[in-house]
Amino acid sequence: MIESATIQNKLDVYSVRQQFPILNREVKGKPLVYLDNAATSQKPQVVIDALVNYYTDYNANVHRGIHTLAEEATMAFERTRDAVQQFINAESREQVIYTRGTTEGINLVSYTWGRQNIKAGDEIIVSTIEHHSNIVPWQILCEEKGAKLRVIPINDKGELLMEEFEKLLNPKTKLVSIVHASNALGTINPVKKIIDAAHKVGALVLIDGAQSTVHLDIDVQEMDCDFFVFSSHKLYGPTGIGILYGKKDLLDAMPPFQGGGEMIKEVTFEKTTYNDLPYKFEAGTPNIADTIALKAALDFVNEIGKEKIRRHEEELLAYATVQLGQIPGLRIIGRAKEKVSVISFVVDSLHPQDIGILLDNRGIAVRTGHHCAEPCMRFFEIPGTVRASFAMYNTKEEIDELVNGLQKAIKMLS
Amino acid sequence: MSDHKTISEIEGEIVEEFSLFDSWDDKYEYIIDLGKKLPPLDQKFKIDENRVRGCQSTVYLVADYRDGRVFYKAESDAVIVKGLISMLIRVLSGQKPDDIVNAPLNFIREIGMMTHLAQTRSNGLLAMVKQMKNYGLAFKVKDSFVNQ
Known part of the structure; x- marks a missing residue:
């Protein structure tokens, strides 16, 4: 038995x-022996089929049309949001923002929340084992605002020195932006501990889940992270679509990232009002096909377990x-x-x-x-x-x- | 200087040499061997000014202009790149600026090494070819001023 x-x-x-x-x-x-999965994973037939089916059967722009194709495309496009919500256990579907990928997710937070909240003298903490995309956006922000980027050191095994991290934390710390699993070394960081410690000094925490989401169970509520970002293409889905999760009050308070169609409620030349979440952050025609196919990837992973x-x-x-x-x-x-x-x-x-x-x-x-x-x-x-x-x-x-x-x-x- | 081989003659020689190899392993063994034999560049030339930066391997390149011909010296930290450099030097070093600028360098494709010139950011080789041609162009321009 x-x-x-x-x-x-x-x-x-x-x-x-x-x-x-x-x-x-x-x-x-x-x-072929394909061992470059941390760069991007290969795609199962169901994902390829989802892309082909969309373009073959119901290609239309989402949200605006009243015709059948538009409705079918919108439904499929929005079903992915529900699937992602479940996949990472987000509180609500509007906290799932479509981006181009992890990098854009980090930049979105940096350019909106960061610009609004970071001031001269504030501190942002990253670690030695970050991907450049979780360093450079914060460097740009720090330079612009006169804030300071601080770095958690590591030991020779490639693990964060947690005591050093705790010493870095202080009331000036506004954000800790940390990779969940290192792309270069594989190290899984103790994100729960990092988040709890950062919250004690009032800092927010962004978790870069580019490498972790495909391997680990992700529960953003249990983790209690403020932002979580990841890419579809590293978890058997298409390139060009990624996710930003954020706590609702934060997302609500953040200014829009890009202006355009879809993200507005009403436009006059005197004043434009912005759409509700998640659309406030999704200006322009989105990457419909890849977004739809992401659901096929998530279903595929869930089915195997x-x-x-x-x-x-x-x-x-x-x-x-x-x-x-x-x-x-x-x-x-x-x-x-x-x-x-x-x-x-x-x-x-x-x-x-x-x-x-x-x-x-x-x-x-x-x-x-x-x-x-x-x-x-x-x-x-x-x-x-x-x-x-x-x-x-x-x-x-x-x-x-x-x-x-x-x-x-x-x-x-x- | 009538015994001087043209760029296309040397390219032809290399292509012929490579046609003798039956396998990729043999080709690479040969390139690695060339790489190991490439004379090291004097430490004084290994400065930022001479650095051709690739994402993975670093190439240092210097050029010298004598009697209307350009002479190159180069080195890399990766041995396969060094082997490819050795072939580029064999083809281009000692040639006239005009010929260098116009060299199509078809041998790289013909010996199956085109992937190393692809835009993958993976090595400094493409940048090195560009830099070699830039030197050719620079010396050509210099000449035209002198001759005015």
């Missing part, structure tokens, strides 16, 4: 793989950590206790780019470079890493391929 229950709870990776048509392709005459996916990915990460660890000269960068399925490494004095080119030559797609996290790379005193990141469709055989490919690359380069 126990055995059959275990099997039932195990992800059937081979049937999952069949849902992703791209995994059948070859690269340089070898079967995040718990099941996570266990599979944890198994892959553990296996890869052991297998890669046996390669002489290989050093894993980022050994946090809590990690998502991302493994970054360097090999002796070899340049990551050389390794990446030779792996590609065997059909193995990894990411090399600084992963848009230069301050993090600087901490480890390396120009970059090779990064393999795993998704629900990856297998242990693919990790064996990676190890083989690496051994050959090292031999060629040494």
